[in-house]
Amino acid sequence: MIEILPSSTTSQISSKLAQAHAERGEASQGRVLTLLVSTSERELENVLATAIQASQEHPSRVIAIVTDRTEAPDMTTLPAVAVGTVAPLDAEIRLGSDGGAGEVIVLRPAESLLRHLDTLVLPLLVPDAPVVAWWSSSTPASPSTSLLGSMTRSRITDAQMTADPMATFLTLREHHTVEETDLAWTRLTVWRGLLAALVDEPPHTEIQSVTVRGNSHSLSVDLLGAWLAWALKVPVSFEVDEHVSAVRGVVFHRTDGDSVIERPSDASSDLFITKPGQMKQTISVPHRTLGDCMTEELRRLDPDEIYNAVLTEGWDMISHDHWTTQR
Structure with missing residues (x-):
């Protein structure tokens, strides 16, 4: 089931999700984690397919944030959103076969809301469950201090999928914290x-x-x-x-x-x-x-000490x- 929520607010999304759970006899408390995904419109469906595959082992609430929305809706027709400014937010809720073993929330915020992603996402997190962030392509220079990363227990990047993998990876290494890993390592x-x-x-x-x-x-x-x-x-x-x-x-x-x-x-x-x-x-x-790699990372949310040692010591031991x- 896919429910489209145009010109929505986080409050409306939460209410609609609670209503859908009640109708289906489900409880969101059964989710073991919240997976925040930063992605693009072009990659969205592939990313969601990966997250849904991983959710078969880890029932999750997947919140996918599409960061490249370019449409400019008529601002005068849109309600105020949770951050207190008049700005557009389109959303989808996917349940059942479209949501895997959990549920999927797709957020398409306008550019003005991208500067408030933490405030936007916070009301949608599963209470008392760990939060994991995954950047499917472009990544912030410092995931731990980014708007999404600052509220998470674990952070997953994929530098190989960016425009300049080595430059991206070196930047990530410079700002690396033990709660972060990259799928280039998981593939090994x-x-x-x-x-x-x-x-x-x-x-x-x-x-x-x-x-x-x-x-x-x-x-x-x-x-x-x-x-x-x-x-x-x-x-x-x-x-x-x-x-x-x-x-x-x-x-x-x-x-x-x-x-x-x-x-x-x-x-x-x-x-x-x-x-x-x-x-x-x-x-x-x-x-x-990719689904195999994500399933593995969601299985292990604790810091990867070996990966940390490879970055801090092993990387400089080779040419x-x-x-x-x-x-």
């Missing part, structure tokens, strides 16, 4: 698990250095290299492969030969593992979706020259 969860298992398997011969293979403009490649440098305390170099979109593979250079784990192409769901003196192994590892020289 399976890789990190497989690499940790490979290191732990006998024979435990010394790892002298590591080579990471992947796209020269993937933040995940750099973060994987930074994690390996931090965890193993060995030199890490990069081998550029522009035929893949992110990580292609990792080579552990050991005293008795190379141990290699790699995916032959983006189209393949298989990974090949090669170790000295052993037959090549093949394991099936499907690509992670990022491949990012600029291959441009």
Whole structure:
């Protein structure tokens, strides 16, 4: 069910949502968190599909704020909104199959309201539930001090999806707090698990250095290299492969030969593992979706100490020259 609320106020949205819950015999107190999403009109439906997928495990109230509304309604016909000024706010409420295991509120504030997002969103939060913010593309320089981020327990960015991923990521790193993470790191969860298992398997011969293979403009490649440098305390170099979109593979250079784990192409769901003196192994590892990554992040709202260490220590242990020289 989708209910359109043109020229609305937060009070009207709350009343309509309460009425809909009463008619359906539901209670908003069953929501485990509120997910605030800053997005664009073009990305809205894909972002909501991701949030709804994640809500199957984490029943949530999703509040999506469309930040690029450009229409200019007739101001004389619009009511005063919650922030006390006459400004337009269009909204939608989505429930049932359109709202996942929770509900979705879509806000389309005019530009004047974008300067008061905290006041706009506050009445719509689920009481006594943690609040998480997700910026699906463009991100503030300092999420923790932004209007949305300042009211949240956890903040999720996706620097890879911005116009200049590395510049965005470096700015985020400069203002990083332990409550923040980036999906470029989350996309590495399976890789990190497989690499940790490979290191732990006998024979435990010394790892002298590591080579990471992947796209020269993937933040995940750099973060994987930074994690390996931090965890193993060995030199890490990069081998550029522009035929893949992110990580292609990792080579552990050991005293008795190379141990290699790699995916032959983006189209393949298989990974090949090669170790000295052993037959090549093949394991099936499907690509992670954006929904998989968001579900993981909503499952863990506590600070990620490993990610924090990679940013503060590991990032400076590797060279990022491949990012600029291959441009």
